[in-house]
Amino acid sequence: MNRVLVIIPAFNEAESIGGVLHALQTHVPDYDIVVINDGSSDTTADVVRAFHSVELVTLPFNMGIGSAMQTGYRYAEQEGYDIAVQCDADGQQNENCKDSSTVTVHDNSPVVFPVWLDHPLGAAPLRVVVCCHTASCL
Numbered sequence: 001m002n003r004v005l006v007i008i009p010a011f012n013e014a015e016s017i018g019g020v021l022h023a024l025q026t027h028v029p030d031y032d033i034v035v036i037n038d039g040s041s042d043t044t045a046d047v048v049r050a051f052h053s054v055e056l057v058t059l060p061f062n063m064g065i066g067s068a069m070q071t072g073y074r075y076a077e078q079e080g081y082d083i084a085v086q087c088d089a090d091g092q093q094n095e096n097c098k099d100s101s102t103v104t105v106h107d108n109s110p111v112v113f114p115v116w117l118d119h120p121l122g123a124a125p126l127r128v129v130v131c132c133h134t135a136s137c138l
Contacts, residue, residue: 002082004031007072009065010089011038014047020091021051031085034075036068044089 006024010017017035024033034055035048039062048056057071069086076084 003080004028004083004085005072005076005079005081006031006033006085006087007069007076008033008035008087008089009038009068009072010035010040010044010048011062011065011068012040012042012044013089014040014042014044016090017044018047018050020087020089021048021054023091024087025051025053032081034072035089036072036075038062038064038068 006028008017008020021033021035024031032055033051033053034057035044037045037048037056037058039059045056045058048054055075057075059068059071072086073084
C-alpha cells in the first residue's frame with residue numbers, strides 16, 4: 001500500500017484550516033497530513049497544533065506558496081512517502097482545477113506527475129497530485 005501525505009501550505013488561515021483538517025481526517029483517515037505554516041502572523045499554528053496527528057512545519061517568514069510546497073515535497077521525500085497530495089488550507093476550489101472526478105491518487109490519473117528531488121542515492125520520484133478542494137480530491 002502506498003504511503004500518502006497531504007501537504008497543506010498555509011498563510012494566515014486560522015479561520016479555515018481547522019475545518020479542512022477535520023474534513024481530511026474524516027474522509028481519508030489513513031493519509032498523513034503536514035501543514036507548512038508559511039510565516040503566518042495569526043493563530044494558524046495554534047489551530048494546527050490542536051490536531052495531534054497533524055505534523056506542523058513552520059517557516060521563519062512568508063516565503064510564498066512555491067517555497068512552502070517545496071518544503072512539503074522535501075518532507076515527503078525525507079519521510080519516505082510514495083504520494084504527495086496538495087490541498088488548499090482554505091478549502092476553496094481553484095477554478096483552474098481539473099474536474100474533481102479525474103483527481104485521484106491512482107498511478108494512471110491524468111494529474112499525477114513525477115517530481116524529482118535531490119536524493120543522496122540519486123533522483124527519487126515522488127508522485128504528486130495537485131488537489132484543489134478537500135472534499136472533491138480525496
